[in-house]
Every structure is written in C-alpha cells, then in structure tokens.
Amino acid sequence: MSYYLDDCSMPANLPAEAKQKYREASLARNPEEKIKKLQEFMGLFPKHKGTENLRAQVKRKISVLKQEIEDKKQKRTGVATGPRVFVEKEGDAQIVILGPTNVGRSSLLSTLTNSKVAVLNYPYTTTEQTPGMFNYQDLQLQMVETPALMEGSSEGGAWGLQTLTSARNADGLVLMVDLSQNPVEQFLLISKELEKSKILTKKPKARIDIEKKHMGAKLKFIVLGKLVDCTVKDLAQLMKSYGIRDATIKIRGEATFDDVEEAIFEGKAYRPALILANKMDHPLAAERLEQLKKVVGKEMNVVAVSCTTKEGIDKLGSEIFGMLDIIRVYTKEPNKKDASMRPFTIKKGSTVFDLAKRIHTDFYNQFSYAKVWSKRLRFSPQKVGGAFNLEDGDTVEIHMKW
Ligand SMILES: Nc1nc2c(ncn2[C@@H]2O[C@H](COP(=O)(O)OP(=O)(O)OP(=O)(O)O)[C@@H](O)[C@H]2O)c(=O)[nH]1
Numbered sequence: 001m002s003y004y005l006d007d008c009s010m011p012a013n014l015p016a017e018a019k020q021k022y023r024e025a026s027l028a029r030n031p032e033e034k035i036k037k038l039q040e041f042m043g044l045f046p047k048h049k050g051t052e053n054l055r056a057q058v059k060r061k062i063s064v065l066k067q068e069i070e071d072k073k074q075k076r077t078g079v080a081t082g083p084r085v086f087v088e089k090e091g092d093a094q095i096v097i098l099g100p101t102n103v104g105r106s107s108l109l110s111t112l113t114n115s116k117v118a119v120l121n122y123p124y125t126t127t128e129q130t131p132g133m134f135n136y137q138d139l140q141l142q143m144v145e146t147p148a149l150m151e152g153s154s155e156g157g158a159w160g161l162q163t164l165t166s167a168r169n170a171d172g173l174v175l176m177v178d179l180s181q182n183p184v185e186q187f188l189l190i191s192k193e194l195e196k197s198k199i200l201t202k203k204p205k206a207r208i209d210i211e212k213k214h215m216g217a218k219l220k221f222i223v224l225g226k227l228v229d230c231t232v233k234d235l236a237q238l239m240k241s242y243g244i245r246d247a248t249i250k251i252r253g254e255a256t257f258d259d260v261e262e263a264i265f266e267g268k269a270y271r272p273a274l275i276l277a278n279k280m281d282h283p284l285a286a287e288r289l290e291q292l293k294k295v296v297g298k299e300m301n302v303v304a305v306s307c308t309t310k311e312g313i314d315k316l317g318s319e320i321f322g323m324l325d326i327i328r329v330y331t332k333e334p335n336k337k338d339a340s341m342r343p344f345t346i347k348k349g350s351t352v353f354d355l356a357k358r359i360h361t362d363f364y365n366q367f368s369y370a371k372v373w374s375k376r377l378r379f380s381p382q383k384v385g386g387a388f389n390l391e392d393g394d395t396v397e398i399h400m401k402w
C-alpha cells in the first residue's frame, strides 16, 4: 500500500501537548528529570510509521542520558559498573570502525595502531569500544573499534545505541565488510542501521544550525541558501511551537520545513565514510569486491585490504585523510626560523581568519596581516589578508596589531 510509504516520509505532526512536553524536557535541569520528561513525551504521540524515527531518536537520547548518569556515578565511586562506552577524542580526528562481527575490526586496529586487542575466529569478541592511535604522516588518527553491528543495533541490541552514538560523534567512519562472506549483505546491514539512527554518509543538501541564545535575544534567521517549501515566518512559528524563542538559526543549502523540524531534534547528522573490504586474500574476494562496488556506485570509496597479508593497508591513511575533508596548516612565529612540527587540522576551504580563530581569539581580534609559504605560490612568503584561502601543507605566520 503506497499510503504507508507516504506516511513514512511525513513529518511527525505532533500534538500541542507533546510539543509542550518536549519543551519541558529541554528545560530540565538534570539528566534524571530530562529522562522522565522524554519518556512522558514519547507517550504523547501516536505510535505509527510516521513517528518511528522520532521514537528511535528519543530512545537514543534517553540511552545517552542514562550513560551520563552512569559515568557520573562511576566518577564519584571510582567503581566501574559496566564496560567503557564512550572514548574521549584524542589526536586530529576520531574514526569509528563499524561492521558486523568477525570482519576483522580488531585485526585492523592491531595492524594500524599499537593497541592490544583480541583477534579471535569467534563472533562478538569485542564487547567494548577500544581506541588506538594510527600515525599517518604527521597526522594522528584515533581509530575506535566498536562492538559488532547486527540487525536491530539501532534499536538497542548489543550496545548498539552506544556504538551508533559514537558513530554520530565521530569525525569519520570506516564501514568494514568481509570478502570471505557476502559483502553486499554486510554493507546493506550497516547502511540500514545507520539510516535508522539518522546518520547520513552522503552530504545532505541542507545544513541547519540552531544555536540557542540568552533570553531576550529573539529569533534570528540567517538563510545563506534557499527555503524550498516554507518562509522564514513559518519557521519562526515552528520554533515557537517548540518553545524556542531565543536562537540563531543558520540555514545553508536547500532546506525544507521538515529538515528544520528534524534539526530541532538534532535529527540527521552527516559523517563522511569509506568502505573497507577486508580479507582480500580470500579466493573469491576479487569477484565479490566487484559486486560490492556495483552496489555502492560512486557514492563512497571502497578500499580493499587484507589484514593478514597487509595488502592495500598502505593506501588506507591517504584514503581516510581524503575522506575527512581537512587540510594541515603549519604555523610559524615571526622571527623564528622553523614552522611548528605539529600541524593544525582545519576544514578544507578555510581562510587565514579561520586559522586565527582556531589558535586564539586574540589572533583574530588583533589580526593585521599574515605571511604564507606555499608550494603553489610563485613567491614565498606572500603577504596576505585574513580572507586568503589556505591549502594543505601551507605555513602561516600571523602578525598582530600592536
Ligand atoms: N583470511 C583472513 N582472515 C582475517 C583477516 N583479517 C582478520 N581475519 C580473521 O578473522 C577473524 C576475526 O577477526 P577479528 O579481528 O577478531 O574480527 P572482529 O571484527 O574484531 O570480530 P568481533 O570483535 O569478534 O566482532 C580472525 O580469525 C582473524 O584472524 C584477513 O585479512 N584475511
């Protein structure tokens, strides 16, 4: 019945009392109270296809809050009551490795990093998130192995909610499949669980940031792109119906009314990803790899490796770096001969101003000019202004006003 499909893509048209409850939840002063309000909120909207995603999101939120309470308790008592769930970010980027059991996630971690992990020909060996640092050139990529994904992880099976929350917080994802089995099935399983958790691996058309402000700041809309099916007035009404009265809402790209409503619930998150097809040493691997590539198409890069023979492993660093859309910029102090050893990593397309802000607000507020050394310039250094676009490998010396 097509009506189910329509229903599925419909926005959650929530009753007023549900919106009111959501507002109360957002104002809650502690995680315990917030959980209670969110649970009540879930009871206030009908259970059908159109609200399934919302329900899953709220459940995820509750699970993260519960973890927060648990973490606090552990800190207070010093007693760990369960496995470690979230891994604190370290290094230049955090990459979460996702995949069904036995694909070789632990093998990858022990190949790339000095993390000591158990590699066993036995399913579900890894039961807690495990980090390791992968040094690629002068970048430090923190790789995090997560417990295996399975059908229903997005609904909470086998630490699934924690795993998918980590994926949501990561800077990039490695989706790992095993060529000794059917890789297409595995890829579809991972995609389905990601989709259900509202984690997109394809860049969305719109980017919406809602920044809540102090009371009296009112609603401010900055539309840098286009509103497809609504006006700013409609959106102001939407915000108010959720009790959001003071916020700056920035919209880039092409956004619909539903996109903005999703953003209120911190709905969709885009994370760059690549597919890592492991066990290339298997006799049927090449054939299966081709089938996988056909299904994936041009949307994602597929990197084939073998953790056993190490074939293809040397390509992985540059593939991950490319996927992250970041550049490395080195800074230099005036009158010093050498640039910093460790680069700053900033988004591709960043300017000298963006770098200045990253170093310290003083560098931005007191900015006078910069000198840039770069292979692409005819003469180095070149004196530039704050709007100068940086590229990977540039060295920058910022001069401030006195
Ligand atoms: N042939 C072959 N076997 C591999 C390769 N990589 C890993 N394995 C084997 O696959 C099995 C599972 O490897 P693990 O690294 O433990 O896999 P995992 O994804 O961490 O598995 P769980 O944590 O148990 O879900 C082990 O027997 C490994 O030796 C590979 O490139 N080729």
Ligand SMILES: [Mg+2]
Pocket: 105, 106, 107, 118, 125, 126, 145
């Ligand atoms: Mg493992």
